Amino acid sequence: MSKRIGVLTAGGDCPGLNAVIRSVVKCAETHGYEVVGFLRGYEGLVDPVSYVSLNSNNTTGILSTGGTILGSTNKGRFAAATGINDRLDLDPVLLAGVKATFEQLNLSGLICIGGDGSLAVAQQFHELGLPVVGVPKTIDNDLSSTAFTFGFFSAVFCATDALDRLHTTAASHERVMVLEVMGRHAGWIALYAGIAGGGDVILIPEIPWTFDAVCDAIIAREHKGKKFTLIVVAEGALLPDVGMVTQDKSESQKQVRLGGIGAYVGREVERRLGKETRTVVLGHLQRGGNPTTFDRVLATQFGAHAVRLIVEQKFGQMVTYNPPNVESAAIIDAIHLSTVKLQSSAVQAARALGISFGDGSKEPPFKYVEPV
Ligand code: F6P
Numbered sequence: 001m002s003k004r005i006g007v008l009t010a011g012g013d014c015p016g017l018n019a020v021i022r023s024v025v026k027c028a029e030t031h032g033y034e035v036v037g038f039l040r041g042y043e044g045l046v047d048p049v050s051y052v053s054l055n056s057n058n059t060t061g062i063l064s065t066g067g068t069i070l071g072s073t074n075k076g077r078f079a080a081a082t083g084i085n086d087r088l089d090l091d092p093v094l095l096a097g098v099k100a101t102f103e104q105l106n107l108s109g110l111i112c113i114g115g116d117g118s119l120a121v122a123q124q125f126h127e128l129g130l131p132v133v134g135v136p137k138t139i140d141n142d143l144s145s146t147a148f149t150f151g152f153f154s155a156v157f158c159a160t161d162a163l164d165r166l167h168t169t170a171a172s173h174e175r176v177m178v179l180e181v182m183g184r185h186a187g188w189i190a191l192y193a194g195i196a197g198g199g200d201v202i203l204i205p206e207i208p209w210t211f212d213a214v215c216d217a218i219i220a221r222e223h224k225g226k227k228f229t230l231i232v233v234a235e236g237a238l239l240p241d242v243g244m245v246t247q248d249k250s251e252s253q254k255q256v257r258l259g260g261i262g263a264y265v266g267r268e269v270e271r272r273l274g275k276e277t278r279t280v281v282l283g284h285l286q287r288g289g290n291p292t293t294f295d296r297v298l299a300t301q302f303g304a305h306a307v308r309l310i311v312e313q314k315f316g317q318m319v320t321y322n323p324p325n326v327e328s329a330a331i332i333d334a335i336h337l338s339t340v341k342l343q344s345s346a347v348q349a350a351r352a353l354g355i356s357f358g359d360g361s362k363e364p365p366f367k368y369v370e371p372v
Pocket of ligand 1: 012074115138139140182183184235257258287
């Protein structure tokens with residue numbers, strides 16, 4: 001009887017998905033498995049079941065490409081709210097359909113590549129007794145149990161490039177430039193891009209901030225002769241007295257869409273300081289395009305480890321990166337929200353450089369705190 005592994009990509013896409021798929025196919029072939037790729041995320045598992053046969057010929061050349069050759073969706077019948085705490089229990093009829101597909105295709109295992117919501121769905125399959133393993137993906141880098149998700153550094157690379165570009169024009173025109181980046185409820189992209197791109201103010205969901213402190217930071221720079229300022233704001237940062245800035249939620253989406261805070265920040269800074277300010281929303285540019293070298297390597301290791309978990313029949317596990325090793329943890333324990341720790345080395349280094357988090361915390365010398 002043939003041995004067969006299924007693979008699918010669910011939720012929002014990110015650079016590196018194709019690298020995982022390629023890795024899964026190559027490693028599965030080495031172990032004597034054939035591979036089928038389900039289309040459009042979990043939707044391909046049921047009614048109508050839609051999949052393609054994958055092999056090392058039809059996956060050649062995809063290591064370096066963005067997006068996913070299998071398609072993905074974060075809407076529809078399997079759309080889940082964030083993480084395990086918020087999960088939506090799936091319709092039993094739908095689950096029965098998924099089970100039937102596993103049986104009809106005689107799947108030895110299904111590799112679900114997804115973020116917290118998508119892996120909460122994989123957990124439900126596992127609870128049903130289906131042989132699944134998870135591979136974490138998201139540009140947001142917001143999953144517990146893994147130091148990094150692939151896609152994150154590609155997004156940071158894009159946001160850093162945007163800051164490099166904003167830097168030169170901001171300096172030329174002595175303007176304040178506000179760059180809004182993604183990340184949902186975590187400030188990882190803003191923090192890393194802010195550090196890599198020489199941001200002066202970084203506003204993230206984890207640190208409450210005020211316009212007074214942001215304006216003080218801009219004025220302090222002016223006093224030092226620096227007539228321009230780069231502000232990086234995470235889409236999930238909390239606008240003082242308002243909270244999260246959201247867009248309309250479509251009927252088919254379970255998660256509220258974030259975005260729009262950059263415009264508020266730009267307008268208010270300009271109003272208070274009378275300084276010319278421009279705002280850029282990076283949007284989906286940071287989710288598209290080719291994966292960075294780091295993300296290719298991480299994605300490849302994740303794919304290989306996922307196949308290994310299936311070969312060893314370690315189901316219900318999610319692949320994790322615990323530098324320098326790729327390991328695994330139970331999905332149920334691994335998909336809690338991971339946010340920026342205020343005492344982390346990155347935050348402390350940023351503060352030591354004089355980067356403001358808009359919280360009025362003093363510029364150096366300040367007290368270093370041991371990371372926990
Ligand atoms: O979770 C990844 C992410 O890109 C978030 O950073 C962002 O808030 C969201 O997805 C955007 O989702 P959509 O593609 O549905 O607009």
